[in-house]
Amino acid sequence: MSAMIEVAGLRVVLPPAVVAVDGVDLTIRPGEFVVILGRSGSGKTTFLRSINRLVEPTAGTVRVAGRAVTGADPAALRAARRQIGMVFQQFNLVRRASVLDNVLAGRLGYVPPLPSLLGRFPAPDRDLALEALVQVGLAHLADRRADTLSGGEQQRVGIARALAQAPAVILADEPTASLDPALTADIMDILRSINTGRGLTLVVSLHQLETALAYASRIVGFRAGRVAFDGPPAAVTPPVVDAIYGPTR
Amino acid sequence: MRRAALFVGLLLLAWLAWDTGADPVRLARGLPWIVDFLRRMIPPDLTVLPATLRGAVTTVEIALLGTAVAAVLALPLGFLSARNVAPPPIFHPARVVLNLFRSVDTLVYALVFVAAVGLGPFPGVLAVVAYTTTSLAKLYSEAIEGIDPGPVDAITATGATRLQVLRYGVLPQVLPLFFSYVLYRLETNIRAATVLGFVGAGGIGFYLQTYLRMIDYPAASTALLVTVAMVMVVDGVSSRLRAGLV
Numbered sequence: 101m102s103a104m105i106e107v108a109g110l111r112v113v114l115p116p117a118v119v120a121v122d123g124v125d126l127t128i129r130p131g132e133f134v135v136i137l138g139r140s141g142s143g144k145t146t147f148l149r150s151i152n153r154l155v156e157p158t159a160g161t162v163r164v165a166g167r168a169v170t171g172a173d174p175a176a177l178r179a180a181r182r183q184i185g186m187v188f189q190q191f192n193l194v195r196r197a198s199v200l201d202n203v204l205a206g207r208l209g210y211v212p213p214l215p216s217l218l219g220r221f222p223a224p225d226r227d228l229a230l231e232a233l234v235q236v237g238l239a240h241l242a243d244r245r246a247d248t249l250s251g252g253e254q255q256r257v258g259i260a261r262a263l264a265q266a267p268a269v270i271l272a273d274e275p276t277a278s279l280d281p282a283l284t285a286d287i288m289d290i291l292r293s294i295n296t297g298r299g300l301t302l303v304v305s306l307h308q309l310e311t312a313l314a315y316a317s318r319i320v321g322f323r324a325g326r327v328a329f330d331g332p333p334a335a336v337t338p339p340v341v342d343a344i345y346g347p348t349r
Numbered sequence: 350m351r352r353a354a355l356f357v358g359l360l361l362l363a364w365l366a367w368d369t370g371a372d373p374v375r376l377a378r379g380l381p382w383i384v385d386f387l388r389r390m391i392p393p394d395l396t397v398l399p400a401t402l403r404g405a406v407t408t409v410e411i412a413l414l415g416t417a418v419a420a421v422l423a424l425p426l427g428f429l430s431a432r433n434v435a436p437p438p439i440f441h442p443a444r445v446v447l448n449l450f451r452s453v454d455t456l457v458y459a460l461v462f463v464a465a466v467g468l469g470p471f472p473g474v475l476a477v478v479a480y481t482t483t484s485l486a487k488l489y490s491e492a493i494e495g496i497d498p499g500p501v502d503a504i505t506a507t508g509a510t511r512l513q514v515l516r517y518g519v520l521p522q523v524l525p526l527f528f529s530y531v532l533y534r535l536e537t538n539i540r541a542a543t544v545l546g547f548v549g550a551g552g553i554g555f556y557l558q559t560y561l562r563m564i565d566y567p568a569a570s571t572a573l574l575v576t577v578a579m580v581m582v583v584d585g586v587s588s589r590l591r592a593g594l595v
Contacts, residue, residue: 152506182508192499194521205517209508217516258503265507 103163104130104269104301105151110160112146112325120146122325124160128303128318130268133295135312136305137329137344138322144305147322148271151303152184153177165268182209185262187272191254195247199238199257202246203229206264232263236290252283259290270294272304276311284308288315309341386566393574394567401556401572405579408552411470411545412538412583415477420531422482427489428515434493447490450483455541459550470551477538477545485534492526493519525594532587539583543576553579 105128112121121143128134136144149155151162153169162169167180185206193202207225208216215221221229233239236256241249246257255275262270272291276284292315295302306312312319313333321329321344328343329336365371429435430443458479462472496519504518546554553576560569 154502154506178508178510180508181506184506186503186506188499188503190499192497192503194500194504194517196521196525197517205504205509206507208504208510208513208517213510213513216513261503261507 102129103127104132104165105303106161106163107151108161110147110150110162111158112143112150112155113158114146114155120155120325121150121157124325124327126320126327126330128301130301131295131299132301133292133315133317134301134303134320135316135318136303136320136322137309137312138305138307139345140307142322143325144322145273146325148186148273148303148305151271152181152186154186178209182265183268185265185267185270187255187258187262187270187275189274189277191251191258191278193246193254193257193261195245197246198242199244199246199249200226200229200233200242202257203232203260203264206232206261209265228266229260229264232260233257235263235294236260251279252286255279255283255287256290259287259294263294267300269301269303272302274305274307277307284311291315309336309345389566390570390573392567393570394565395571397556397560397568397571398575401553401575404546404553404556404572405575407470408542408546408554409539409579409583411473411477411550411552412535412542415474415542416481416531416535416538418474419478419481419485419534420527422478423485423489426482426486427493430486431490431493433496433498434515434519440490447483447487450479451487453480455480455538456544456548459545459548463549468549468551473542473545473550473552476550477542480541481534481538485530488530488534489523489527492523492530496522529591529594532591536584536587539580543580 105126107124107126110121110124110126111119114120124143124147136147138144146155150157151164151169153162153172157170160170164180165183167176167183169177169180172180194205204221204226207221207229211221211225230239230242233242236259238253238256238260241253246254249257258275259270259272270291275291276287279287288311291302291304294300304315313336316333319329319331319333319336320327321340323344323346329340331340426443426447430440430447432440434440435443455476458476459472462475462479466472466475500522501514501518504514509517542552543554543557546552546556547558549555553572557569557572557576560566560572
């Protein structure tokens with residue numbers, strides 16, 4: 101497999117008529133740690149959300165791990181989503197549910213649907229969820245209610261939920277933006293260990309340049325819905341920064 | 350502009366008073382009768398206490414059973430009429446149905462069901478179910494529309510089916526609200542069920558109306574006191590339960 105994520109001619113128009121992504125072609129290889137850089141409103145979030153079709157692309161194609169995402173029927177789309185873990189800026193945990201139940205939700209694409217509606221999960225899936233919690237260092241909090249955890253801990257639960265999917269790819273949309281700056285390195289280190297340890301492909305959107313340069317193997321700069329830069333961190337020179345963020349910076 | 354609106358408003362009120370025959374003098378002349386009515390109610394006739402208590406129990410039973418059945422029936426309806434869950438071709442008609450059924454009061458349903466299945470508590474239960482199902486469904490759907498979309502996104506992104514998304518992304522957010530709405534409805538249904546007896550649908554209202562018709566004011570007085578006590582007890586229990594939910 102030469103490409104993990106293939107995006108071609110992607111265009112997303114959000115209602116009423118905002119062109120959020122305006123013709124993006126991008127190929128991401130297995131094992132890459134791609135950071136999408138750009139100001140807020142540059143289309144980073146919409147781009148990430150159209151990779152698993154949480155946002156419906158207006159035009160273009162998306163393929164992930166050899167499966168077509170665009171044009172897939174509901175069942176095929178679910179099968180494609182299952183291999184794409186997603187981490188959110190606001191964590192998006194079910195606040196009243198336990199930490200373990202939140203992580204178990206990552207298994208929903210795999211388990212038999214009927215028992216899952218009654219809250220029953222097969223033992224191997226429970227084991228996978230617990231393993232994911234161990235990986236983010238929160239196994240001891242499995243029984244706590246999600247909303248009793250600190251922000252940093254909640255985001256680690258969010259990462260564990262994505263890991264429980266046994267995904268090929270993890271998309272992370274501004275995973276550190278709602279956290280104390282001191283916790284940024286914490287979360288980014290966990291993401292890096294997933295990338296190097298499990299060989300997972302990561303696509304992370306960030307707005308802080310320094311963090312991006314410290315962790316990425318490849319930087320993709322977004323500006324006004326288009327790719328303004330694509331290259332290794334070493335190639336990010338002051339003119340490149342201007343091209344991404346605008347010369348006013 | 351503001352003055353004109355005020356003037357039109359006052360004019361409207363004056364017309365309403367005239368058209369309904371609202372007359373302070375008539376009220377003043379009637380006051381002695383009300384005082385007389387109250388005086389005849391004292392002391393209450395406690396010999397009817399066992400009968401009225403049984404009536405009160407029936408009223409509570411009608412409200413409990415009716416509310417419980419409605420709470421379940423309202424679930425699918427609530428989801429089908431929530432804008433963020435059901436597709437437009439479903440929730441628009443569902444909304445219309447809800448508003449249609451809700452525009453008729455429990456008492457009117459009781460009249461219909463008494464005619465259909467005869468006297469007694471059963472038509473009362475049916476009436477409570479008919480009104481409460483749709484009014485709860487409306488409250489449910491509003492709760493569903495007010496959820497945080499974040500967890501729904503997250504569950505959708507795992508490759509979950511639509512039902513799994515409802516079960517894991519939506520339900521945990523709305524369940525405590527649903528319970529609190531059901532308890533609130535139970536409180537109002539106790540009051541509604543009190544009057545159901547007036548039209549032959551069982552419960553304490555039947556006794557109250559019978560005593561009033563027989564001009565047995567002391568007995569009616571007992572029925573009223575029992576009603577007040579019953580409502581207060583149910584309200585107290587229910588609000589305590591609700592406080593525990595939030």
